Amino acid sequence: MEIGLGTWRREPSTVVRQAGPEDVHAKSVIVAESEVTGVPTEWAPHSHARHELVWVRGGTLTSRVGNRIYTVPAGFGLWMPAGTVHGGRLTAKADFFDAFFTKAPEPTTVAPERTPVAFDRPTLVAMTPLLESLLLRLARKDLEGDARARTEAVVFDVLEPAERQYALELPGDPRIDAIAEALLANPADDRGLQEWAAALGVSDRTITRAFRGATGLSFAQWRQALRVHQALVLLSEGADVRGVSEWLGYAQPSTFIAAFRRVMKVTPGNVRNPVSPVPDAGLPTRGPVA
Structure with a gap:
């Protein structure tokens, strides 16, 4: 899958990875995860069956979609609609977080109308303290039933595009x-x-x-x-x-x-x-x- 003009400059220590497996049968509307790679990391072009929101602490994420490069510094997240082919680059010291969102009326903890498609194109999102706290709460394994449903509903209420969109058009x-x-x-x-x-x-x-x-x-x-x-x-x-x-x-x-x-x-x-x-x-x- 070609994703645009050439490739970005790669540090010699960069680890190139393929996308990991995705649990498309997860019943939760929002599934949150994290990883600390410790080295510059690049992901080959791929796409997801679910919408994805990624954000970082202590570094920067760069993602390439077609002829656009999105730069995601701390305090921001990048919403990637389901099916969008993209590659990613993570700086060495960054803590990586992501959350997957159900894209269609699948069996979930809330009604389908509470799982809207927030954005129909890659969009930078303001990772406010409230939004990040909600997503961290949804990562808990002991959060079930009504508590999870209420938290998921609030996420969609506060999920908003950032005032500045750091996209470079190649x-x-x-x-x-x-x-x-x-x-x-x-x-x-x-x-x-x-x-x-x-x-x-x-x-x-x-x-x-x-x-x-x-x-x-x-x-x-x-x-x-x-x-x-x-x-x-x-x-x-x-x-x-x-x-x-x-x-x-x-x-x-x-x-x-x-x-x-x-x-x-x-x-x-x-x-x-x-x-x-x-x-x-x-x-x-x-x-x-x-």
Whole structure:
């Protein structure tokens, strides 16, 4: 299953895995699990029979769907509709959590009308303290009957899209795919339009039109968005702002901070030092199927 343009940059220590087995016969509307991999982990393209919500603590999850890359930092989750083919990448220090949602009127603890499809496309969700606490509660094996049904109902009441959707649209245009591949491999590549035009044997106007048509952004805006996605990963792993700025090719940290804030509406420091939304709680573990 091909999921778009090339592949993202892979650390040498990355472990590549297949999706684990999915219990499609589970009677609960929501089934929550977790895992700590301890190493950078990548999942090959796959899909699920149920809707999936994934979130992390202490790191970043990146998921690729077609020509889109979704970056999921701490405090956010990614809703993946059933049947959506996607690949995943987890940073080394991240705690991984996921929850599967019944997608159709199957035998469940609540009526079918209480199991709505929340979103019909991949969507970033705000992992509020309330939502995460509810999902952690649903991971308990001793929660049954009416208590589970009430908790599941509240989850659907508070499940909302995040104000900011961190999705990077990859061009998927043969005229500029080489540029996107180069920047994915090295976000600090500072070649401008004229240099790229000369390298590809096209006009800079062609590159500009291609980026606008494929992504809705100018070349400069797209490169900045890509750098922000890379910054989210690095910051979530504990890298300092100056180091991230230098690695991404910014002349000054202040320039990076301003660019990051334009896109994210928060400073890099807010991402690097997020407040843990809920206390640690044990969840049943199984190989994650991001």
